[in-house]
Amino acid sequence: MLLKYRKVFNIGLQNTFVYRWNFLLRSLFGLVPLAGTVLIWRAIFAGTGESVGTYDYHGMIWYFLMVILVDNLVTPTEDEWQIAADIREGQISAFMIKPLNYLGYRFALFVSYRLVYTLVTVLPLGLAFFWFREVIVLPKALATWPIFFLSAAMSACISFLISYTLALAAFWILEISTIVFILFSFEYFLSGQTFPLDIMPGWFQAILQWLPFPYELFFPVQVFLERVEGAALWRGLAIQAGWVAITYGISQLVWRRGIRRYQAVGG
């Protein structure tokens, strides 16, 4: 059963390895915003002289480095466009007669893609980590590591399932890029990419903790930095698991509806 998805995974590895130069270039470009982030926070901390929320300067830089690392691991980049293209061009017909689940197939490809991407970007990211080595604080408790990996894995599931479900909109509409970019803008500001969410006003955080966005990136980073502990940690993990289940349920529902409308264009 799992064997065929491992095959897909291997094919994915080989296919995406072709893009290694593209990935490397991409991650090099990614260092430009990092430089900007570091400099703007340096200026902000020079202005306050003390802390922003519960962060000091080092803590803030460390936060952003971990955000980039986890983002590389869990955030889909090309998947939604490929899925939409599969539907638009009728490629998906092939999956209806094969004993292969399309979601499983896409997920295996997603995992292989993320793995190759992370491996290729180790070099530029390693440079950044080395440059800022004095801000690095590894988790004190050994238990943090497995919990972090669990949380990051769930983040990957949520991010992937949301992208997957949105891409399925291609069953109904021709051009999905607008809705994908609307999602991107929510993810960019509400998942903790631009700033740590816990410097926001309390009422805002109270709402945010029930939305899926923090659990796509912010939460696993908080786990790793050991900024969320005890009861709050378990509650967060429970909400995160809940979002995995919800996004999975919705993706199944949309898939079933979509396949009924599907016309196999060009097939």
Place this chain on the structure above:
Amino acid sequence: MRRYLEIYAIMFRNSLIREMNFKTNFLLWILVEALWFMGQIVFIEVIFQYVNQIGDWTKWEVILLIGTHQLISQVFQAFFYLNIVNIPELVRTGRMDFMMLLPMDTQFAISTRQFGLDSVINAGVSVAIIGLALAKLGLRPTAGQVALYTAAVGVGITIHYSIMFLLTTFSFWIVRAQGLVYGYYNIFNIARYPDSIFRQAPVIKFVFSWVIPVILVANVPARVLVHADSGSIGWRLAQMVSAALIILTVTRCVWRVALSRYTSASS
């Protein structure tokens, strides 16, 4: 020159007709940009909960800066973005052939095929934000300042165009240059930051003022309106114009080389 204006008028009309065929999409793109713009302003709001000033920039001065960058990038997107993004596709499919056969400059032909009306509306929104920031700052720019500001915005658009075009020219070498758009957004990510944050990092400041002059794009026009009394504005404008001329010349040269290496496709 007159012939080029006439050609442009025809292309402009064609794009408007095409755009009005997809009204929902058109409205959604406006929403996308509005969300991104709003997110940036929220970010500034959050930061200024903790500081009063970043370097010599106060909150509404930074908002004026962000509005200025938004204006420049939206005007750039209205006129050039869609066309430049399309170049790799022209190269890959070999449709470049037709563009080269046209009895006019090829760079002009492929830079002006489409016009994005939605960006014009977004540019209008950013002008409103700039106006609001000016009112909050209690500034009443003179006619001379407005003229200088408009001219500087024009130079900023030239820099945007040159950098994006330069990036895309590489698609002649790397046929699958999907990372381009990503690279463009990453590089211009730092264009919205106040220039004073780069004071502590001379190498970064030099690279992004002279080699890839993104720091100047919005900062110099914004400084025409605020900090007008600082006196160094003439020097800054001179720097901006020369940096723009350098990058524009480099772009044109690389383009010439790239064009001579073009080998068409499929036929």
